[in-house]
Amino acid sequence: MPADSRPEVEAPCASTGLLASQKVVIATSWAVMMENPTENGVEMFVRLFKNYPDVQGHFAKLSTLSVEELKRSPVLIAHAQKALAAINHLVDSLDEPGELVASIQNLAQDHQHRGVTSDDFKIVLSTLQSHLAHVLKDRYDDVTATAWKQCCDVIWSVVDADMNKNS
Template sequence: MSDPADPVTGLTWRQKEAVRESWGKLSSEWKTHGVEFFIRLFKTYPSILAYFKTFDGMGFDAIHSSAKLRAHMLNFKHGITSFVDNLDDVECLTVLIYKMTENHFRRQITVNEFQDALTLFATFIQEVTQCDDFTLGAWTATLTVISSVIRDHMTLLQSLGDVV
């Protein structure tokens, strides 16, 4: 049976299904996993924590129980869900990634920070879901597509300067 790749994203139907299925499992327990992911992100990349001024002076225990962290990790979940839900609608997916990129660009978050977070996210998915190599590869390919759109759009936003 043939599993042709999407001409724009390069993702196959099987890869998209693997991502959808694993995200369904992971997102169903995101209230626990989301907090764990962000704490791990902040510990691994302390420079990213600096963008969260609301956590200034707070220890990891206080951040862990913070309503603001729970709210942010739920926004993250909704963003990833919208990306996963639109893997077959590349135009909509692109607009969703652009909007998220613009929101973070205004906060001076760079492509490198996105890359760090997405790389850690792939590792996190593998550890938490104990997914097989195919699913991990599907996530890696999907996050590479997302990262590429973020990078290209950030480059455009930087060239526009104060217009955005």
Template sequence: MADALTNVYKDAMRDTWYVVQQDHKTNGVAFFIRLFTENPGFVEYFPKFRGKQLEEFKNSPNLKNHAFVVLKNITQLVEKLDDEAGLVAIMTEIVDDHYPKQIGYAHFEKTFGVLLEVMGAALGDLWTETAREAWTTAFSVLLTVTKARLEVLRANGADSEKK
């Protein structure tokens, strides 16, 4: 796992994430707007938005708060790029938090895809081939961790809310 994220990739991730998080409010909300536009069914996983149209909540404090949490989680992941065990621990916690809501592998996969799109839009010319490859590789690593953790949760019979 650690071999996939070269020092060049880690530096590209740190540099680009620094730029993205400088405007975390705008970029976080842009992420959720794109996520819900491309995956309208995802709205149903958010009790405060369930049954509503995107226009009804796209400027809500609840959306902005959750966007902040998501970007904070990504910041924590970026800070742990040199600590494989720490990186795995953070991603495991994220999976554990989402599993009871029946958020599975496909949801994480789509979410990471949207993050790539939003980052590309936010970074413009700074979204180089190296940066894109770095983030794509990192998300692939995180999806491997996600898949393994979901298998453990299922094997242990962990409950989810929406059976």
């Protein structure tokens, strides 16, 4: 009888708590979003503003625009592209915890100066997850949802700690 016939258990990353398999799921599912980053980014922000109209007020140049105007707004398009590029960088940094944390802290500081709170980030991260579910459809299974929830929880905890430190 072998000394240990139990299957090998995946150890979570000490910094993020994510399993290697979850990082793969996150990267694979994110690649689908990045097939059309402009459209997906704009749709995600439109979803955010529809579900949380107060958040639209953080964007002076967008605060009075209708949904149809938002979809065509160069300001929203540029911000959506920038946001998805930032998330893409975070996904690419999942195996580099120091870089990941520093990048999240930079995002937190940049947004805090604009009056964005950690609660606002929580709303955006929730919207990101619901938009991923919309884009991925049946590919957004329980494994994918759990991986993204844990990833977003890590992002939010760094944002919250950084914003509370700087307030």
